[in-house]
Amino acid sequence: MPASLVALLLRSVKDHPGRPAVGLPGEAPLTYAELDQASAAVAADLAEKGVRRGDRVGILVPKSVEAVVGVWGILRTGAAYVPIDRSSPPQRAALIASNCGMSALLASTEVPETTDAIREALPGIPVLLVHGEGGAGVRTARESAGPEPTRRPLPSPNVRDLAYILYTSGSTGVPKGVMVSHGAALSFVEWAATRFELRPEDVLSSHAPLHFDLSTFDLFGAALAGARLVVLDDETVRFPMASAEVLEAEGISVWYSVPGALRRMVRMARLSDRNLSALRTVLFAGEVYPADEIRALQLALPPDTALYNLYGPTETNVCTYWRVPPAGTWPSASVPIGIDCENCEGVVVDQALKPVPDGTSGELLIRGGTLMEGYWGNDEATVRSFMVDFLHPHLSDRLYRTGDIVTRQPDGTYSFHGRVDHMVKVRGYRVELGEVEAALLRAEGVTEAAVVAVARDGPNGRETELVAFVSGEGPDPGRERDLRRHLASHVLKYMMPAEIRFLKGFPTTSSGKIDRQNLKALADVPEPASDGTPVSRTETDRRPGDTK
Amino acid sequence: MNVLDSLRQFLATELRVANGATLDPELALIQSGAIDSIELMQVVGFLESEFGIKVDDTEILPKNLRSLSRMVAFVESKREGTNPVSGT
Structure with missing residues (x-):
């Protein structure tokens, strides 16, 4: 096993220096030799700024060749990379930067407010502008790839060093930093490269943003195989026709994205009219892909394309997979999450954490080499997420509690049923409803807040939407606008509720907790007012099922 | 109200884009994070209902919809019956 992700890259640099490594659609890619030089140059710059092995370095760079070079540059210093979503409110980005104690930031001139917020949170933090036009000191990947003077050798990270920290929604309002070691990332990428038979001739799409764990497959899988990575920028990702054109024109052979991206291409981008003969494998993960829509995808793609549904929280990386049977041979309406990946193992337990027999639903626990190290600076959450492996206590192994309710069939296939807690998926992104609630409670005049998720038909088909309920001040005409403005500076866009409704008081259960089932039912009842003014109501003056 | 102002008002009031009412017509709406894929749809x-045009799926392209100025040009070309750029 290689000692680190960096060793994977260096192996491909040695084996295939002239092969294409990474590029934008329609542009000449960097070769592996050029990627080596460019990333070494970034690493040397970071080292000169004082970055050392074990540090955390932020990366606030839109999807681009420079972002990929930046990730490798950070890893080559022995530091962990911490991607920041460019659409993140500056305040949230600053919170993440402080939380992990970033020692430097790779940035783009296109995101000045967020960069400034991080500078303010961490005065004196070195910022390297590696992307964007017009900024002083911008060095594009290609410029960096030129001949470099001899630099001093870089440290070699080992399997225990952290490779990256991905921040996910946190139920208390503070995002949680999932720490993934080189060893865990290698375990995943080596499994994936074997399972999906990645090879140098492959062309992988890089569709997911860096702060989304799907991106690690493309980045590291391509490097392992010596394959070509095609980076889709934010705009290409958002326009289904543009994505489909890349899929066809670049000869993508392995595609990985959330189901939503594939669904939009099927619906809007005439996939079946395109020449997709290079495409051999399509992977999707992050949210449930409805069975009838998978069938539509199968019909739109060449018949020999292999489709896989992958499952796994950021904390475990991919831990189960399901190969979709050929079209026409697959009668079931449900879409299983599949069987254990060969490098990890699931255990299904009841509420007392005792294993349950096959066919009985329970919480899925995962053991194996891909587990995260824990949450950065949050021992309490780390301890809560893991338990000692009760089946093998002598091995001091850990089991990660996914919080997902599943059933395992006798053939080892899992079906996913839902969550034990208040985490939901919006467009494939994890949202802890508690994070949105905590942000609402920080707004002036809000005494209680609860957020529920509902499934609604939208312009892109059925989607999960959030509905927030608040009590306290309001409603008045400016109140919702003020709350939205407040939320926009604390939470990410996909966490923004579709509706904010005002209640005089909250329905409660017999134990005195907020009655979320009741709120969900309320959310399903449209707002009755026709003049657009928010309507105030309580459990007693309106119950689900009441007519207007 | 002209096309640009209608669009700005839509972004500001319906999509709640910050400073939507005064957005730079040349701003790349998606690249800058002002709108996401759901909002793009x-x-x-809105373009279809407000301006009485029919937008084909093959016309939903960055070159037609990247920025407010592109959207304005797109709407005007549709209204005049000239062919806007469409994909393959």
Whole structure:
């Protein structure tokens, strides 16, 4: 096993220096030799700024060749990379930067407010502008790839060093930093490269943003195989026709994205009219892909394309997979999450954490080499997420509690049923409803807040939407606008509720907790007012099922 | 109200884009993070209902919808019956 992700890259640099490594659609890619030089140059710059092995370095760079070079540059210093979503409110980005104690930031001139917020949170933090036009000191990947003077050798990270920290929604309002070691990332990428038979001739799409764990497959899988990575920028990702054109024109052979991206291409981008003969494998993960829509995808793609549904929280990386049977041979309406990946193992337990027999639903626990190290600076959450492996206590192994309710069939296939807690998926992104609630409670005049998720038909088909309920001040005409403005500076866009409704008081259960089932039912009842003014109501003056 | 102002008002009031009412017509709406993919479809729906045009799926392209100025040009070309750029 290689000692680190960096060793994977260096192996491909040695084996295939002239092969294409990474590029934008329609542009000449960097070769592996050029990627080596460019990333070494970034690493040397970071080292000169004082970055050392074990540090955390932020990366606030839109999807681009420079972002990929930046990730490798950070890893080559022995530091962990911490991607920041460019659409993140500056305040949230600053919170993440402080939380992990970033020692430097790779940035783009296109995101000045967020960069400034991080500078303010961490005065004196070195910022390297590696992307964007017009900024002083911008060095594009290609410029960096030129001949470099001899630099001093870089440290070699080992399997225990952290490779990256991905921040996910946190139920208390503070995002949680999932720490993934080189060893865990290698375990995943080596499994994936074997399972999906990645090879140098492959062309992988890089569709997911860096702060989304799907991106690690493309980045590291391509490097392992010596394959070509095609980076889709934010705009290409958002326009289904543009994505489909890349899929066809670049000869993508392995595609990985959330189901939503594939669904939009099927619906809007005439996939079946395109020449997709290079495409051999399509992977999707992050949210449930409805069975009838998978069938539509199968019909739109060449018949020999292999489709896989992958499952796994950021904390475990991919831990189960399901190969979709050929079209026409697959009668079931449900879409299983599949069987254990060969490098990890699931255990299904009841509420007392005792294993349950096959066919009985329970919480899925995962053991194996891909587990995260824990949450950065949050021992309490780390301890809560893991338990000692009760089946093998002598091995001091850990089991990660996914919080997902599943059933395992006798053939080892899992079906996913839902969550034990208040985490939901919006467009494939994890949202802890508690994070949105905590942000609402920080707004002036809000005494209680609860957020529920509902499934609604939208312009892109059925989607999960959030509905927030608040009590306290309001409603008045400016109140919702003020709350939205407040939320926009604390939470990410996909966490923004579709509706904010005002209640005089909250329905409660017999134990005195907020009655979320009741709120969900309320959310399903449209707002009755026709003049657009928010309507105030309580459990007693309106119950689900009441007519207007 | 002209096309640009209608679009700005839609972004500001319906999509709640910060400073939507005064957005730079040349701003790349998606690249800058002002709107996401779901909102892009809402914009297309608005263009159809507000300006009485029919937007084909093959016309939902960055070159037609990247920025407010592109959207304005797109709407005007549709109204005049000239062919806007469409994909393959």
